[in-house]
Amino acid sequence: xxxxxxxxxxxxxxxxxxxxxxxxxxxxxxxxxxxxxxxxxxxxxxxxxxxxxxxxxxxxxxxxxxxxxxxxxxxxxxxxxxxxxxxxxxxxxxxxxxxxxxxxxxxxxxxxxxxxxxxxxxxxxxxxxxxxxxxxxxxxxxxxxxxxxxxxxxxxxxxxxxxxxxxxxxxxxxxxxxxxxxxxxxxxxxxxxxxxxxxxxxxxxxxxxxxxxxxxxxxxxxxxxxxxxxxxxxxxxxxxxxxxxxxxxxxxxxxxxxxxxxxxxxxxxxxxxxxxxxxxxxxxxxxxxxxxxxxxxxxxxxxxxxxxxxxxxxxxxxxxxxxxxxxxxxxxxxxxxxxxxxxxxxxxxxxxxxxxxxxxxxxxxxxxxxxxxxxxxxxxxxxxxxxxxxxxxxxxxxxxxxxxxxxxxxxxxxxxxxxxxxxxxxxxxxxxxxxxxxxxxxxxxxxx
Amino acid sequence: xxxxxxxxxxxxxxxxxxxxxxxxxxxxxxxxxxxxxxxxxxxxxxxxxxxxxxxxxxxxxxxxxxxxxxxxxxxxxxxxxxxxxxxxxxxxxxxxxxxxxxxxxxxxxxxxxxxxxxxxxxxxxxxxxxxxxxxxxxxxxxxxxxxxxxxxxxxxxxxxxxxxxxxxxxxxxxxxxxxxxxxxxxxxxxxxxxxxxxxxxxxxxxxxxxxxxxxxxxxxxxxxxxxxxxxxxxxxxxxxxxxxxxxxxxxxxxxxxxxxxxxxxxxxxxxxxxxxxxxxxxxxxxxxxxxxxxxxxxxxxxxxxxxxxxxxxxxxxxxxxxxxxxxxxxxxxxxxxxxxxxxxxxxxxxxxxxxxxxxxxxxxxxxxxxxxxxxxxxxxxxxxxxxxxxxxxxxxxxxxxxxxxxxxxxxxxxxxxxxxxxxxxxxxxxxxxxxxxxxxxxxxxxxx
Numbered sequence: 001x002x003x004x005x006x007x008x009x010x011x012x013x014x015x016x017x018x019x020x021x022x023x024x025x026x027x028x029x030x031x032x033x034x035x036x037x038x039x040x041x042x043x044x045x046x047x048x049x050x051x052x053x054x055x056x057x058x059x060x061x062x063x064x065x066x067x068x069x070x071x072x073x074x075x076x077x078x079x080x081x082x083x084x085x086x087x088x089x090x091x092x093x094x095x096x097x098x099x100x101x102x103x104x105x106x107x108x109x110x111x112x113x114x115x116x117x118x119x120x121x122x123x124x125x126x127x128x129x130x131x132x133x134x135x136x137x138x139x140x141x142x143x144x145x146x147x148x149x150x151x152x153x154x155x156x157x158x159x160x161x162x163x164x165x166x167x168x169x170x171x172x173x174x175x176x177x178x179x180x181x182x183x184x185x186x187x188x189x190x191x192x193x194x195x196x197x198x199x200x201x202x203x204x205x206x207x208x209x210x211x212x213x214x215x216x217x218x219x220x221x222x223x224x225x226x227x228x229x230x231x232x233x234x235x236x237x238x239x240x241x242x243x244x245x246x247x248x249x250x251x252x253x254x255x256x257x258x259x260x261x262x263x264x265x266x267x268x269x270x271x272x273x274x275x276x277x278x279x280x281x282x283x284x285x286x287x288x289x290x291x292x293x294x295x296x297x298x299x300x301x302x303x304x305x306x307x308x309x310x311x312x313x314x315x316x317x318x319x320x321x322x323x324x325x326x327x328x329x330x331x332x333x334x335x336x337x338x339x340x341x342x343x344x345x346x347x348x349x350x351x352x353x354x355x356x357x358x359x360x361x362x363x364x365x366x367x368x369x370x371x372x373x374x375x376x377x378x379x380x381x382x383x384x385x386x387x388x389x390x391x392x393x394x395x396x397x398x399x400x401x402x403x404x405x406x407x408x409x410x411x412x413x414x415x416x417x418x419x420x421x422x423x424x425x426x427x428x429x430x431x432x433x434x435x436x437x438x439x440x441x442x443x444x445x446x447x448x
Numbered sequence: 449x450x451x452x453x454x455x456x457x458x459x460x461x462x463x464x465x466x467x468x469x470x471x472x473x474x475x476x477x478x479x480x481x482x483x484x485x486x487x488x489x490x491x492x493x494x495x496x497x498x499x500x501x502x503x504x505x506x507x508x509x510x511x512x513x514x515x516x517x518x519x520x521x522x523x524x525x526x527x528x529x530x531x532x533x534x535x536x537x538x539x540x541x542x543x544x545x546x547x548x549x550x551x552x553x554x555x556x557x558x559x560x561x562x563x564x565x566x567x568x569x570x571x572x573x574x575x576x577x578x579x580x581x582x583x584x585x586x587x588x589x590x591x592x593x594x595x596x597x598x599x600x601x602x603x604x605x606x607x608x609x610x611x612x613x614x615x616x617x618x619x620x621x622x623x624x625x626x627x628x629x630x631x632x633x634x635x636x637x638x639x640x641x642x643x644x645x646x647x648x649x650x651x652x653x654x655x656x657x658x659x660x661x662x663x664x665x666x667x668x669x670x671x672x673x674x675x676x677x678x679x680x681x682x683x684x685x686x687x688x689x690x691x692x693x694x695x696x697x698x699x700x701x702x703x704x705x706x707x708x709x710x711x712x713x714x715x716x717x718x719x720x721x722x723x724x725x726x727x728x729x730x731x732x733x734x735x736x737x738x739x740x741x742x743x744x745x746x747x748x749x750x751x752x753x754x755x756x757x758x759x760x761x762x763x764x765x766x767x768x769x770x771x772x773x774x775x776x777x778x779x780x781x782x783x784x785x786x787x788x789x790x791x792x793x794x795x796x797x798x799x800x801x802x803x804x805x806x807x808x809x810x811x812x813x814x815x816x817x818x819x820x821x822x823x824x825x826x827x828x829x830x831x832x833x834x835x836x837x838x839x840x841x842x843x844x845x846x847x848x849x850x851x852x853x854x855x856x857x858x859x860x861x862x863x864x865x866x867x868x869x870x871x872x873x874x875x876x877x878x879x880x881x882x883x884x885x886x887x888x889x890x891x892x893x894x895x896x
Contacts, residue, residue, distance in 0.1 A: 333544050336579025
């Protein structure tokens with residue numbers, strides 16, 4: 001996997017404090033998309049590297065973007081044998097080789113970070129390669145959404161189900177009511193034509209399920225990415241609610257579709273979430289081999305109709321498409337996850353798991369709630385943890401530099417600055433919490 | 449890899465305290481030989497399991513003994529592709545799967561242990577699978593004998609060179625002098641015939657090097673395995689010294705050969721150490737793929753003629769025999785090793801590295817000398833650490849049970865007994881050290 005050199009030279013000139021300044025290396029671990037996406041999306045390194053004179057390195061995940069083995073993507077995904085090299089263990093072994101190469105040149109402590117799947121890779125990298133990365137920031141990383149570790153199946157849609165009424169009660173009820181209405185129309189003669197017309201689908205609908213799956217994904221996606229500057233969930237619900245005065249339930253939901261996919265489209269592709277993009281194709285294989293997340297919907301996800309995760313059906317599907325059955329216990333066997341609090345407390349250090357509480361994947365990411373002196377901590381606030389990130393990154397890097405202080409020459413004054421900043425941020429958050437508590441008490445007293 | 453069921457039933461009936469007693473599971477990790485060898489050789493589990501009501505599990509290393517993949521050994525070693533699955537990472541992944549299976553049935557903490565290569569696997573297993581094994585005893589495990597971590601090349605033969613004079617000065621000098629004499633005779637017309645006759649070689653010697661390599665291996669092996677009840681180094685030197693009064697230098701060395709390989713053999717096989725045994729064949733591949741230990745001899749190993757480790761030649765050899773070049777940096781990339789003290793202190797716990805100081809591999813196994821409250825400790829005494837093992841195992845298990853005490857019901861009284869034992873042993877060893885120090889001081893004073 002080539003070390004991405006695209007952003008490095010400029011970063012190097014602007015920030016890098018040099019090998020002797022104990023400036024850290026921030027290593028962004030690529031995930032299930034081309035690295036180019038991350039340059040645009042991930043603000044963290046560009047925002048925070050200057051505080052630490054840090055060198056920022058982006059490493060791409062094999063099989064995504066420019067990092068294609070076997071000569072071509074077609075060759076690399078040809079059969080089970082070549083696809084067998086496309087897995088998370090091999091990907092983090094790549095990171096190990098690349099980062100050792102970087103460390104040899106710029107001898108400095110490495111801190112890995114990533115989001116979502118990349119966040120899992122960051123945590124796992126610190127666990128498997130503690131001799132290479134001295135800390136990890138695992139952002140929105142559902143490391144517990146495997147096997148039977150946590151609240152099974154429902155976690156993801158359970159939080160989506162909570163996010164919607166928290167944004168708008170009427171929006172939530174409209175969506176919740178819509179499924180039966182779709183079923184009702186779809187079952188009538190000519191019903192699918194009506195639905196196809198009303199939702200301006202690019203091809204004629206084959207079933208009500210086709211439409212419903214599209215709408216479910218739209219809801220889930222808006223909840224998952226409901227962060228600034230776009231706040232898609234807020235936008236979606238505003239559109240649905242606003243349409244309520246002038247149209248029926250289909251018109252309302254369709255107004256949501258328009259808000260999500262653009263108002264002036266000639267038609268809307270109900271296959272949008274399953275288009276054959278690099279991400280969908282690559283992740284499709286990963287999910288069907290080792291990354292088996294049993295995401296389903298039972299009663300707890302009551303905003304949606306039930307659709308329980310069914311391992312038997314999933315296995316049949318994977319065998320059909322990829323020629324192999326998925327390995328539902330592999331991730332917990334290789335990376336752990338059961339009793340994770342005990343394991344991490346007695347073994348490991350410097351891993352931060354951060355989540356926004358409204359992120360549906362946070363149901364698989366609440367690793368440890370309290371701040372542990374030595375191990376892991378997780379701050380979770382309402383939205384995606386942007387401000388939180390800042391605090392935690394500073395905390396992590398401060399910890400790391402402190403840890404290294406007997407072997408490195410000096411802790412740079414920058415890290416003391418970071419410590420001050422952390423303290424003031426904690427103070428700020430503590431104040432916020434206290435005032436929140438007081439408000440709640442007042443409410444209670446008034447209620448009585 | 450099948451879980452060995454051969455010894456399990458009897459162990460189960462005799463010792464096992466049951467899942468509710470928090471009795472540990474001792475998992476013996478197989479190494480580069482059939483597991484049957486270990487049943488006979490490794491006294492530890494049978495000796496110590498009763499103290500803890502421990503369940504003892506033996507797990508065989510893939511490609512050795514009965515654990516042959518692909519149907520047959522021939523098929524499994526056919527080419528680079530099938531051989532590619534024969535590596536340490538895959539072997540410890542097997543252990544992970546087997547031990548999770550065992551833990552599911554007998555929910556108890558697992559402690560892994562092993563010796564030599566098996567010791568490295570035990571340490572690496574704890575590092576890579578802390579969620580499965582809560583502690584590891586890595587006995588005589590040269591985890592630092594890779595890449596350029598420690599004293600390169602010479603470590604092994606440097607200790608052999610120290611072991612011999614510590615056993616017998618005259619024996620040491622005889623062997624040290626013998627190499628030139630062999631060279632001298634071998635270079636003369638008919639010299640190889642003389643050597644073949646005097647050493648009763650099974651086939652006619654092709655070179656002096658052939659004989660010397662055999663004798664070097666004999667010396668190294670006797671130093672490496674110089675523990676009770678056989679003490680081969682002591683026996684070898686006694687034979688060499690005793691023969692001194694009645695024969696020349698060849699006769700003396702040959703007396704050593706007889707003592708090592710049996711006095712009444714009709715002939716001696718100079719290929720003995722390279723016979724195509726399962727161990728030699730399997731380990732040969734492992735060494736030529738990932739387990740590249742740069743063992744050589746330069747000036748520090750002055751009991752022997754120089755034979756520096758030459759990576760270029762080694763690479764040529766491996767390409768010729770196995771079709772692939774070795775990966776000399778892979779072990780340190782995957783398992784670490786550089787700055788190991790820092791890494792282990794900041795990350796990891798409950799790993800014991802134990803060595804006898806006279807074990808030639810201890811040159812790659814001195815991980816941490818001092819007793820660390822939380823991490824790792826290494827006691828190293830003169831002989832193979834038999835008594836030491838006892839102490840350390842008790843210490844390890846006590847630590848582990850103590851660690852678990854907030855999650856398990858109770859620490860059994862057995863472990864308190866163990867703690868007492870540890871204390872008394874420490875007291876004993878401390879006393880020994882103190883008296884040793886005093887003796888040395890006295891010596892110094894007399895010298896002055």
